[in-house]
Amino acid sequence: MDGAEDNSLNIYKICRKIKRTDQSxxxxxxxxxxxxxxxxxxxxxxxxxxxxxxxxxxxxxxxxxxxxxxxxxxxxxxxxxxxxxxxxxxxxxxxxxxxxxxxxxxxxxxxxxxxxxxxxxxxxxxxxxxxxxxDFRRANLTKCSEALQSTCSEMSNVQDCQHQRMNYADGNAEPNLYQHRKAFVNKLDDWxxxxxxxxxxxxxxxxxxxxxxxxxxxxxxxxxxxxxxxxxxxxxxxxxxxxxxxxxxxxxxxxxxxxxxxxxxxxxxASSSMENTKRMSDDEYSWRYIPGAADDEESWARVLSPSLFWKHSFDLISGGPEACNKMVADIVERDRVYRAQRGQEALQIKLKLKKITTDVINHLEEGFNAEFQSVVNTEGRFFSVERTGKPDQHGIQQLPQGQFNLYWIGTTRLAISTSEYARLGDGSGQFDSILNCDTTSFLPRNGEDTFIHLPILGSKFDRFDLQNNLPSAVEFARKKLERGQTLLVCCSNGEDISVCICLAILMSLFDVKGTFDNGRSFGSTAVSKWDVRRQLVYICNFATNARPSRGNLRQVFNFLIRE
Structure with missing residues (x-):
């Protein structure tokens, strides 16, 4: 009996090992x-x-x-x-x-x-x-028809109205509104x-x-x-x-x-639709094809990002299966050290390495010689970042251009971006004040009174941290907006916590038309979930990368209904 259990257990282990090998x-x-x-x-x-x-x-x-x-x-x-x-x-x-x-x-x-x-x-x-x-076009067409009918009714005689309906052939005459309306209706029917x-x-x-x-x-x-x-x-x-x-x-x-x-x-x-892995090979290595391999990256990528992969894709592919895991660990560690040196978000990662490789030591030596130069383009929308010295010879991850987006929320004088953008753009004149809710901070260049650091954790790590810090964030925004200043709200990725703080500021200090009223309309009305969602949609119209988590949005709503 014990032998049968051992055999079944061994078969189970063998199947798991084969699966881990296939999903390497x-x-x-x-x-x-x-x-x-x-x-x-x-x-x-x-x-x-x-x-x-x-x-x-x-x-x-x-x-x-x-x-x-x-x-x-x-x-x-x-x-x-x-x-x-x-x-x-x-x-x-x-x-x-x-x-x-x-x-x-x-x-x-x-x-x-x-x-x-x-x-x-x-x-x-x-x-x-x-x-x-x-529906929007039909509504506008109805308004135009009503305006046209009103114009005709106000004319002094019937001949003037008929004159308006004529189809003028020469370019000097007025356009025929009726013919234009008819063509527009036909176009709507074909939509x-x-x-x-x-x-x-x-x-x-x-x-x-x-x-x-x-x-x-x-x-x-x-x-x-x-x-x-x-x-x-x-x-x-x-x-x-x-x-x-x-x-x-x-x-x-x-x-x-x-x-x-x-x-x-x-x-x-992008992927083939086969249900199981398929053995494939080239001149050097044999490997198994995984359909939709990039799905659920937390389970297999080992913190490797798409940008890091493509920077080192040739080495990773040509290095073969045996060296792949160690190469990925080295690449991720280099990037982590590089970010940590510059005050960027750099999560501690547990690596199964007995010692730091020579490449990492060489990178540490050259990393201190690399400096950022920030350049603001003429439109004032994006930062392009260049680096003096030798770029990417040691696998340093350059930040993608998307991380340098600055999103102005209509005419509210509020903006959303990443903390890296705020660090590079501080002192450029694009914004007067900074509200940094990243866990890492930087020294402000415009003075302490123009900067506040609220290290806020997401809802996955602390279910009440954002809600507890919202009163300080809203009060700081109130003081700056009262003076007519612009305010940049930033977090590590510019997609979640900064969006939620901006949402709380808009709900607390602005009316439904997006006009700053110092909280008068907020104090006189009850806040519903639909109001919060409507204001979030307004933000998403400008910050196209906004992806606030459900847990953080819940904290914003709880803050608003208790104020």
Whole structure:
């Protein structure tokens, strides 16, 4: 009996060992690299279209993306379909309108051709936006018709009114408003607002989704999202197209963008749809292909980021399976030390290394000789960072351009960015004061009275830290805004805690129109969850990378209802 248990236990251990071998770090990175070649091929078909990564999985599949977006697969799960106004991704529609379309990259591990984010979440989003834009245009058309009717009724005689309706052929005469209205109505009737889903979605599921579209459209319109720019710039309705590794594309028949009567949102599923791993080999190494290898990066990446991977992709791939784990550990440690030297966020990582390698020691010596030079461009939107000395010879991670975004929230004199941006831009004149809620601080250049450091932990580490620090943050903002100063709110990534603090400031000190009133409207009305969501949507219209966590938003709401 004991022998049988030992045999079953041994078989169990063997199966686990085989699974760990198949899901190794090298196999994951090699699979990502293999799938990135397919993404590059698709991008070459439409080089004029911007390439966007659906966070976070999609960010691994190309060395260079033009932008990112955030569509969750859970919003497309069967029976759980949703349109979330907090994740509006309006910048995706704006970019598609300006460039004539866009390409979005994502992947899945579940043996499907496309993740639910592509098969349902994005098509739902597209349909809701198209209908909201059509409703906006119809509302404007109604206002124009009423104004035209009023103009005609005020005319002194019938002949003047008939004269207004005439169709003038010469360019010196006034345009015919009636003909213009008729053409605009015809264009509205041709605007495609139908729900486009892939063929593998069942008819019953499609019907269930369609029955909810109208309600989601009203939710979008009720948030106060500014649709005017999209209504003016989007000449053709958005429409999704799906491309996977099984899609057949005749290279001599690739359609031109102008030949389509819609604005394409091309959804590229980077990985193959096989359910199990597949043994593959090249001239040097044998490895197993993992579909959707980049999914759930916390379980396999060992803190390696997409940008770090692509900086060292050649060495990691050519180094082979045996050296991969140690190379990744060295790369991550170099980056951690590099960030720590400059006061950036550098989490302590437990590495299974007996000693620091010679490369790390050499990096420490050269790291002190590297200096940042911050340059503000003429538009005052982005910082570009250059480094004197030898760039990236020791695998130093340069911060991606996205970390230097500064988002001004309308005309509120509030801005959101990363703490690294604030550190580099302090003293540049872009903003008068800084509210830093990162766990690490820096010495202010404009004086202590223009700076406050509130080291706030996220809800995963402390469920009440943000709520406890919000009174100090709002009071600091009140003093600066009363003087007419601009205020930058920053955190480690510029996506979560800084957005929540800015939300609390707007709710506490501004009215519904975004005008600073020092809290008068806040004190006279009761705050509901819908009010908080509406104000968050207002912030997301400007800070396109805003992704506040649910736990932090709950702390903001609890703070507001207790004030």
């Amino acid at each position: 770090l090298y196999n994951a990175l090699r699979s990502i690299y293999q799938d990135s070649l397919f993404v590059s091929e698709i991008r070459r078909l439409w080089p004029e279209l911007p390439l966007m990564a659906n966070l976070r999985c999609g960010l691994w599949y190309s060395q260079q993306f033009d932008d990112t977006c955030y569509f969750k697969s859970t919003d497309g799960h069967t029976g759980n379909w949703s349109f979330n106004p907090i994740r509006l991704n309006i910048h995706v529609a704006t970019i598609a309108a300006e460039k004539g379309g866009c390409i979005i990259v994502d992947a899945t591990r579940k043996g499907k051709r496309f993740p639910d984010s592509m098969s349902k979440t994005i098509p739902i989003w597209i349909c809701v936006l198209n209908r909201a834009i059509q 495609d607002c139908s729900l486009h889903l892939p063929l593998w979605v069942s008819d019953s599921e499609k019907a269930n989704i369609e029955s909810r579209i109208e309600g989601w459209t009203k939710i979008l319109e009720a948030t106060g999202t500014d649709l005017m720019f999209l209504a003016k710039s989007l000449r053709r309705p958005l429409r999704p197209l799906w491309i996977s590794q099984k899609t057949v594309i005749w290279l001599n028949e690739v359609p031109d963008l102008d030949s389509w009567d819609f604005t394409p949102v091309i959804l590229v599923s």
